[in-house]
């Protein structure tokens with residue numbers, strides 16, 4: 001049986017049970033209770049598959065290898081005492097706090113002021129099968145810098161990490177985070193983005209591989225005029241759990257956020273979760289925000305959950321909305337293509353490629369786009385769709 | 386020379402619990418070079434007939450047969466039917482987001498012709514076919530039917546007809562939603578395909594106005610899920626004057642082209 005979570009277009013705001021404004025945050029893992037799985041922020045996550053990341057039973061036994069390839073950026077490996085760390089945000093769940101409490105060295109990547117950097121690729125390789133690693137990365141785009149940073153996650157093992165993304169005043173930063181893990185990998189990651197005055201962030205998350213991948217990208221605005229786009233593309237196959245939790249936190253006037261997440265699922269036990277929190281605090285007048293989630297369920301036995309939460313504490317906003325829908329493969333589209341002679345398998349691939357097309361085009365890096373197109377193609381071929 | 390033969394075709398549509406019979410015994414033979422107009426009131430089953438021939442999964446053939454040059458069409462998948470030479474221009478063409486018209490056309494031509502057309506020839510061929518139908522070349526880069534007006538969708542259906550060159554073409558209300566100029570352009574497109582003399586056409590329409598551009602060899606009145614009367618083009622004129630009331634027993638305004 002295909003289980004389909006249907007959340008049709010909804011016009012009013014969906015107010016979550018507990019306000020996102022009150023969510024607890026701390027750098028100290030001990031400040032959090034060990035989650036059992038019933039908590040609002042953990043209820044979709046299969047806790048047993050976290051391999052102890054959440055309950056302190058998974059000491060570090062390896063490292064996440066970080067290699068940076070980019071001509072115009074500076075890269076530093078720093079100790080826990082570096083006082084720049086933690087500037088972008090505070091861990092909001094126990095695993096993020098565990099990662100923050102456990103890393104030994106952090107990588108700080110800086111795009112200097114007013115520099116227009118080419119594409120920087122950061123390759124993050126897992127600790128290896130059966131091993132556990134905690135990591136910390138900070139990406140800083142200084143005032144008026146422009147850069148594209150690709151975070152390319154690969155390999156095996158169990159990883160918990162925090163990524164800080166600081167976008168300085170007037171800076172334009174694109175982050176493409178590709179999670180193309182080996183089948184065994186488990187990753188729980190939090191991305192904390194903080195935008196300065198008139199800063200622009202384009203954050204693209206692509207989740208393909210791994211056994212369990214849970215990423216929580218947050219964008220907060222430190223000054224007015226910020227513009228954050230959070231895009232996500234994910235493809236889960238049999239047995240995979242992909243959970244993506246976006247949060248746009250508006251506490252400053254005249255900022256924009258736009259969240260677009262699209263997923264495809266196929267195979268028995270393929271599971272995806274998208275939680276889209278948006279909070280427009282009282283001070284955030286003139287906010288413009290929209291979020292959209294679409295899921296394409298390609299086969300029986302897959303399940304997608306989609307939960308948009310929009311909280312608005314001021315009446316003076318420019319616009320806010322959300323849309324979410326999960327559907328099976330569109331038989332009419334398939335029929336139309338087949339009626340033009342196109343064999344079913346080819347037609348299916350065309351439709352799925354079309355479904356992701358807009359998001360792929362937004363990723364302004366052709367090499368990455370091509371690689372992702374090929375990866376999606378491979379996912380589809382794997383089950384002979 | 387090809388022949389499509391429909392014999393005693395009964396078709397039901399599967400709704401949630403029950404299944405409802407829509408076609409109750411359709412007999413029709415269409416040969417290459419012939420144009421058959423099918424006219425009938427709303428809901429009489431014209432689209433159902435076209436979908437059943439094309440193999441839409443919602444419509445179940447409960448009895449009867451459909452053959453193309455003796456081959457059992459009903460045993461073929463949807464794409465096999467198209468590759469065998471059947472073409473359906475749909476009443477409501479489907480939007481396929483993210484798939485460009487040019488990619489779609491090339492993929493379809495590759496499938497139907499059995500090999501990818503040579504790129505240089507292909508580009509020229511598409512360009513000319515689009516120009517003949519007054520289609521702006523910019524449409525090639527747009528997603529299939531997405532955001533197209535009703536008339537633009539219909540022009541693109543005929544563009545596909547021209548490029549895929551089927552043996553039998555079923556045109557389901559290609560004339561609806563077209564203004565006078567568009568109707569002329571689209572009709573000329575159909576007539577160019579027809580002029581080769583190698584395609585058989587089933588022209589489903591509600592109105593007679595398209596028949597002033599495309600002369601049918603036969604006119605069939607469709608009512609209650611089957612053909613109730615057949616004749617020449619004079620039958621269309623009668624329908625124009627008196628409507629379908631004689632066939633349905635209901636009062637219906639005359640079809641004004």
Ligand SMILES: Nc1ncnc2c1ncn2[C@@H]1O[C@H](COP(=O)(O)OP(=O)(O)OP(=O)(O)O)[C@@H](O)[C@H]1O
Nearest residue numbers: 398400407426427428429430431432433434443591
């Ligand atoms: N998928 C479906 N589900 C339920 N009923 C259907 C379906 N398709 C067709 N029908 C019903 O079958 C009957 C015939 O429909 P069909 O679309 O074939 O008529 P038509 O002659 O093409 O009408 P029109 O002139 O309006 O295009 C109608 O009563 C219609 O409601």
Ligand SMILES: [Mg+2]
Nearest residue numbers: 431432476558
């Ligand atoms: Mg119809």
